[in-house]
Amino acid sequence: MKRRDCLKAGLTLPLLPLVQKAAAATGPRPAAGLTRVRPGAAGWPGTSDWDQLSRAVGGRLSVPVSPFLGDAATRSEALAQLRNPFFIGDQPALTQTSGYHGAWLSRPSARVVSAANSADVAAAVNFARRHRLRLVVKGGGHSYHGTSCAPDSLLVWTRAMNQxxxxxxxxxxxxxxxxxxxxxxxxxxxxxxxxxxxxxxxxxxxxxxxxxxxxxxxxxxxxxxxxxxxxxxxxxxxxxxxxxxxxxxxxxxxxxxxxxxxxxxxxxxxxxxxxxxxxxxxxxxxxxLPDTFGGVSLKVRADSDESWHALVVETLRFCRDTLCNPHWGEQLRFGDERTLGVSMVFQGLSQDAAAAAWGPFVAWLAARPQYTLLDPLQALALPARHMWDADFFRRHAPHLIAEDTRPDAPRMRMLWKGDQSQVGWYLHGYASAWMPSGLLDDAQREAAATAICAAAAHMPVELHCNKGLFGAPADALAASRATATHPAVLDAFALALIGNAGGPAYAGSGGTVDEADAREGAARVQRAYQQLRTLLPAAPTYVSECDYFQRDWQQSFWGPNYPRLLAAKRRYDPEGLFVIHHGVGSEDWSADGFERRR
CATH class of the missing domain: 3.30.465.10 (Uridine Diphospho-n-acetylenolpyruvylglucosamine Reductase; domain 3)
Structure with a gap:
């Protein structure tokens, strides 16, 4: 499963005692057993209540309905736009991911406030708190964990607030x-x-x-x-x-x-x-703005397990020596049939300089007959100002982009072609781990390559070099250190990603979930991930791209920062109005966010 085709950690000690200490220090919590109300249950708002909210938000309250379940004309238009993320994002009843196997499905809320300003948002928040409603918030709707999706809830939809x-x-x-x-x-x-x-x-x-x-x-x-x-x-x-x-x-x-x-x-x-x-x-x-942005790609196959291992070792060495600096980002993909795919981007280099940087790696391959170059090295640079200029790409490289094809769509709405496969996908399994820079050292590189090869035998492994900050300049490191993100990101040279997905599974879209295929995909992801865990048994990970069922998620996502986050949660949301899957304080709630457990 490719995160994108082109242009696109350290270990931590168990911190549960710190988390418990922080929770105890923030004062008493509401008693367990608090429940939110569902449609039809006692306490669900009546018609007059909803009318009052509607007036407060300028009439921008409605019942969200999937366009795939609309009349024939509506459904036909929706099917034609099934791979258009801008269309999907314009539907309050839909999310960009259609579900995650064994976890959740994209289903609409009971009501939606299409907020135009902060006053609308405040009105919705107050209404949900007074009536004990499950509240969810959606902007882009890209959450792999379905955090902007909850049946029987009130949705605050911010799509129109795009100034x-x-x-x-x-x-x-x-x-x-x-x-x-x-x-x-x-x-x-x-x-x-x-x-x-x-x-x-x-x-x-x-x-x-x-x-x-x-x-x-x-x-x-x-x-x-x-x-x-x-x-x-x-x-x-x-x-x-x-x-x-x-x-x-x-x-x-x-x-x-x-x-x-x-x-x-x-x-x-x-x-x-x-x-x-x-x-x-x-x-x-x-x-x-740098002078240039650009990309480099190539693909190579090894002819045996031995040469494949040697290729991974050399790729990690090259990554350490050439790619761990502010110029480079994106991914190295260790795929099936012993293939390495390179889809890297760069900034601040000329096209010739970018190609020259890869010269030693290409020469290393050329000197060894056990490697077949499936796609030769290609480097492309463009003036940085045109990186997201849709008209520029329409003129010079239309094959690299997809567009919002609706007649009234703004001309600037483009996406990278490789990202289109993510629109509506149904995730079978997903896992990730930050890879600490020490794995690139001479003493550890062989072991790292062994784990990557073993993992790739089950499912392709992508190393997203831009999602680890080892090699970043001092100012970028200092600014990133002052965030709540797990500090392991500062020393990680990449985020390892492993995933598997099927096509859209929205109700009414015609797509269905092949349960056997989904189970097998999820199992393969876990088998691959376990190979990395032999190398990194307690690796931290990135909250937005990881396993829905992540173990020890407080430590994995935030590590030593979690106690401070939990204290802020207790202060600003003591009743737990805002609950998302594996979000700060969510351990107090049932999986669906409707019942307080402790």
């Missing part, structure tokens, strides 16, 4: 005297990364650290501590957060930053906003 505003000299509200102004961009909660890149890079000539997939929501990626193709140069997306506007469980609209409510601000930088409130706007630091 983007550039600042030449931004100073956070209430900042300490002498705080320097800096270039920045303010982005509404419903904006996608293509909205941000179009404004900041294509038209503004600067760069904002965001996601590789252009239809991903800005808010979810930033608050999840997310990565983009060039994070090796600019740090995590959360590291660029200067300020956020957020509606907390008490219905207050707060503006938080390093000087105003710093604990909540810090929690939003990688702790997942869905556990703390509803972010309505965020302001991110922008960076000087």
């Amino acid at each position: 983007v505003e550039l600042h030449d000299a931004f100073v956070a509200q209430g900042a300490a005297a002498g705080t320097a102004a800096q270039p920045a961009v303010s982005v509404g909660a419903g904006a996608m990364w293509i909205d941000a890149y179009n404004a900041v890079t294509t038209h503004g000539g600067r760069y904002v650290q965001g996601g590789g997939c252009t239809s991903v929501g800005v808010t979810g990626l930033v608050t999840g501590g997310g990565f983009g193709s060039f994070s090796k140069a600019f740090g995590t997306a959360a590291a660029s957060l200067i300020e956020a506007e957020v509606v907390t469980a008490d219905g207050r609209v707060r503006v938080v930053n390093a000087d105003q409510e710093p604990d909540l601000f810090w929690a939003l930088k990688g702790g997942c906003a869905g556990s703390f409130g509803v972010v309505t706007r965020m302001t991110l630091r922008t960076h000087a």
Whole structure:
């Protein structure tokens, strides 16, 4: 399963005693047994209650219905747009992932508030709290764990809040005297990364650290501590957060930053906003734009297990010596039939310089007849300002992009062709682990290669080099260290990803889940992951791309940061209004978020 085709940890000690200590220090919690209400149950809001909410939000309250279950014309249009992430994102009843085997299916909420502003969000939050409703929040809707999806819930949908505003000299509200102004961009909660890149890079000539997939929501990626193709140069997306506007469980609209409510601000930088409130706007630091962006690709096959192992060892050595620096990002894919696929991107290099960097690796292959070059080295560079310029790609490389094909779609809506396979996918299994830089050392490289080869025998292993910050510059490391993301990311040279998925499984779409295939896919993922666990038995991982059933998730996602996150959760959401799967404080709730367990 390819995360994207092109252009696109250390160990920790058990921390449960620290988590328990932090929980005890934050005061009493509501008693176990608190339940939320479902449609038809006693306490579910009546018609007059819903009418009152509708008036409060300007009539933007409705019952979400999947277009695949609509009339013939509606369903026909939906089927034609089944692989269009922008269409899927425009449907309040749908999510970009259609489910995860043994875990969840994409199903609509009972009601949706299509929020236009923070006042709408506050009205929905207050309503849910008063009536004891399950509340979910959706912006981009890309969560692999279904955190923006819950049947019988009230959905706060922020899609319409997609404004983007550039600042030449931004100073956070209430900042300490002498705080320097800096270039920045303010982005509404419903904006996608293509909205941000179009404004900041294509038209503004600067760069904002965001996601590789252009239809991903800005808010979810930033608050999840997310990565983009060039994070090796600019740090995590959360590291660029200067300020956020957020509606907390008490219905207050707060503006938080390093000087105003710093604990909540810090929690939003990688702790997942869905556990703390509803972010309505965020302001991110922008960076000087490099001269160029570009990509490098090749594919090679080894003729035996012995030569395959040697190839993996050499690839890891080359990664250490050439790729662990701010210029490079994206992935190395160790696939079936002993094949290595390279889909790397670069910044700040010329096309010739990028190709030359790979010269020694290509020469190493050429000197050994046991390797067959299936796809020769290709390097391509372009002026950085055109990286997300849809018109540029329409003219020069239309084969690299897909588009929002609806007649009224904005012209700037493009996505990388390789990302289209993710639209609507039904995940069979998924697993990931941050790979600490020590594995690249001479003393450990052989063992690392052995584990990767053993894992790849079950399922392809992708090393996403941009999702580990080993080799990043000091300023990017410092900014990323000041987030809630697990500190293992700072020393990781890559995030290892293993996954398997089937096609869309939305009700009414015609897609069905092949249970036997899904079970086998999930089992293969786990067999592959277990091979990595022999090397890294307690490897931390990235909260947004990991196993739904992640063991010891508090440690795996946040490590030593979890006690501080839990304290912020107890302070700003003591009743647990905001519950997401494996989110901060979710251990207090049933899996569906409807009953307090402790």
